Amino acid sequence: MTARPMLELQDVTKRFGTVEAVAGITFSVREGEIVGFLGPNGAGKTTTMRILAGIFPPTSGEVRVAGHDPLREPLACRRAVGYFPEYAPFYPELSVAGYLRLVARLKRVPPGSRGGAVARVLADCGLESVARRRVGTLSKGYRQRVGLAQALCGDPPILILDEPTIGLDPAQVVEIRELVRGLRGTRTVLFSSHILSEVEALCERVIVIAGGRIVGEGTPAELAARVGRRQRVVLRVHGAADAARAALAALPGTPRLEESHGTFVLEAASDGDLARLAGEAVQQAGLGLIELRQEPLDLEEVFLHLVRRGEQAS
Amino acid sequence: MSVLAIAAKELALYFTSLVFYALAAVFLALSGYLFYTNLDFYVRFGGMNLVLGLWQYQFYDMRQLLLVLVPLLTMRLFAEERRLGTLELLWTYPLRDVEIIAGKFLACFVVLLAIILPTFAYPLLLSRYQEIAWGPLCAGYLGLLLLAAAFSACGLFLSALTDSQLVAGASTYGLLLFFWIITWNEAAVSERALTVLRPFSLFDRFQVFMRGGIDTRDVIYLLLFAWVFLAFTFLALDSRRWRGLR
Numbered sequence: 001m002t003a004r005p006m007l008e009l010q011d012v013t014k015r016f017g018t019v020e021a022v023a024g025i026t027f028s029v030r031e032g033e034i035v036g037f038l039g040p041n042g043a044g045k046t047t048t049m050r051i052l053a054g055i056f057p058p059t060s061g062e063v064r065v066a067g068h069d070p071l072r073e074p075l076a077c078r079r080a081v082g083y084f085p086e087y088a089p090f091y092p093e094l095s096v097a098g099y100l101r102l103v104a105r106l107k108r109v110p111p112g113s114r115g116g117a118v119a120r121v122l123a124d125c126g127l128e129s130v131a132r133r134r135v136g137t138l139s140k141g142y143r144q145r146v147g148l149a150q151a152l153c154g155d156p157p158i159l160i161l162d163e164p165t166i167g168l169d170p171a172q173v174v175e176i177r178e179l180v181r182g183l184r185g186t187r188t189v190l191f192s193s194h195i196l197s198e199v200e201a202l203c204e205r206v207i208v209i210a211g212g213r214i215v216g217e218g219t220p221a222e223l224a225a226r227v228g229r230r231q232r233v234v235l236r237v238h239g240a241a242d243a244a245r246a247a248l249a250a251l252p253g254t255p256r257l258e259e260s261h262g263t264f265v266l267e268a269a270s271d272g273d274l275a276r277l278a279g280e281a282v283q284q285a286g287l288g289l290i291e292l293r294q295e296p297l298d299l300e301e302v303f304l305h306l307v308r309r310g311e312q313a314s
Numbered sequence: 315m316s317v318l319a320i321a322a323k324e325l326a327l328y329f330t331s332l333v334f335y336a337l338a339a340v341f342l343a344l345s346g347y348l349f350y351t352n353l354d355f356y357v358r359f360g361g362m363n364l365v366l367g368l369w370q371y372q373f374y375d376m377r378q379l380l381l382v383l384v385p386l387l388t389m390r391l392f393a394e395e396r397r398l399g400t401l402e403l404l405w406t407y408p409l410r411d412v413e414i415i416a417g418k419f420l421a422c423f424v425v426l427l428a429i430i431l432p433t434f435a436y437p438l439l440l441s442r443y444q445e446i447a448w449g450p451l452c453a454g455y456l457g458l459l460l461l462a463a464a465f466s467a468c469g470l471f472l473s474a475l476t477d478s479q480l481v482a483g484a485s486t487y488g489l490l491l492f493f494w495i496i497t498w499n500e501a502a503v504s505e506r507a508l509t510v511l512r513p514f515s516l517f518d519r520f521q522v523f524m525r526g527g528i529d530t531r532d533v534i535y536l537l538l539f540a541w542v543f544l545a546f547t548f549l550a551l552d553s554r555r556w557r558g559l560r
């Protein structure tokens with residue numbers, strides 16, 4: 001059984017004057033999924049999310065939000081989406097609860113259930129203790145939560161979160177992450193970030209964008225497979241660096257070799273026992289081996305690889 | 315409904331910040347002082363037509379005060395929202411641009427009403443000692459409110475063009491002043507040009523109201539003036555949005 005798609009983009013482009021921020025992207029997010037939207041700064045993440053949130057229309061291409069066309073039925077689309085913009089804008093003078101009451105009203109929550117809706121998002125976002133304080137006097141972490149509360153207000157089935165953890169300290173990052181994790185199953189979430197560990201921890205599927213194009217899509221494991229399984233070995237060698245370099249370069253499979261201050265990093269395809277071979281080669285050359293370890297290639301490198309490939313293509 | 319929701323939001327922002335209180339205090343203090351001096355002038359040196367003359371001068375003064383006050387009220391309406399980034403947020407809520415504009419305009423008008431209406435205390439006080447012709451007085455207030463609406467629409471439009479409150483406020487002053495002095499220099503402007511320009515002078519339109527009359531042409535002109543600037547506001551927002559500007 002496949003859940004119905006809640007967010008769909010088909011060949012979407014967005015041009016600002018002569019700059020093409022988004023250059024023909026196609027993807028969809030199914031109901032109940034938490035999808036990570038990954039890319040370096042300036043890759044087109046925010047532009048894509050703004051199109052989905054209904055802030056501006058695409059230059060060309062088809063967009064569907066909860067099955068609606070944002071150009072024909074803008075209000076139906078916006079009712080379905082809670083949007084958290086990067087840097088969580090706020091009205092500094094309003095109190096947290098007062099602001100959220102206004103948001104509930106603007107989102108057309110019926111008068112009778114507004115109080116309940118506000119109380120629920122205050123509780124969900126851990127804002128009860130600061131409900132009466134003015135938003136401008138809160139710490140960055142709390143303001144970010146107010147931004148999330150505003151997006152959650154009115155129970156939209158889709159959440160579009162643009163870098164919700166940017167500029168937070170590690171403890172706050174964990175809190176926000178837990179909050180988003182708590183939405184699993186009940187909401188469809190598109191979550192952008194340029195921090196990989198975050199996406200890895202939260203999302204079952206990742207979409208990577210670079211230079212306005214989609215350069216990779218799938219589970220973190222699938223993405224790693226697409227880049228090609230590689231292994232990496234780090235060696236610290238005592239003795240003549242030239243001799244060590246020559247010995248390592250002669251290894252079968254011609255691994256990529258980097259060197260700095262007597263530390264060598266080898267990278268090669270994953271078949272073959274690179275670590276053992278490298279260790280033996282160093283010892284046979286009559287050099288001392290101080291350290292030898294194998295490092296896993298993490299999503300970060302998969303990401304960098306995809307981005308580089310995408311930027312070369314565009 | 316959504317118009318009221320936007321208006322409620324704007325009013326909350328006006329009343330939680332110092333802007334409203336500061337501007338209301340300045341307006342009421344100055345108009346009270348002006349009323350006192352006008353009254354004093356007419357009691358001491360006044361002619362035959364004491365009551366009518368007094369109110370004409372009072373309306374003239376309040377009009378000047380509005381010219382100073384309204385740009386300070388309207389400049390934040392879109393510019394501040396754009397600077398804060400909250401306009402973007404507003405655009406993701408189920409609201410039409412027309413509702414956003416109407417709500418902001420309504421809130422601004424309510425604030426002006428709250429600032430202008432207390433001045434009705436002057437004739438009420440005076441009516442204890444002197445008979446007041448209420449009809450002409452109400453015509454004057456109608457004119458003042460229509461003028462306030464026209465000013466607000468103009469300020470709202472210029473606020474929608476920039477993210478700098480200062481630029482929005484200064485350009486509103488400029489434009490309103492221009493509509494005032496457009497017919498001033500009769501010597502420099504030819505007779506024919508003057509007949510073309512005169513209908514557009516915002517302040518000439520206030521003359522009849524000030525004297526206690528209501529000319530439908532003036533009412534329609536002021537309403538049209540407001541409507542045109544509200545329509546411009548809509549176009550400005552829409553075009554910036556299509557170009558992806560915030």
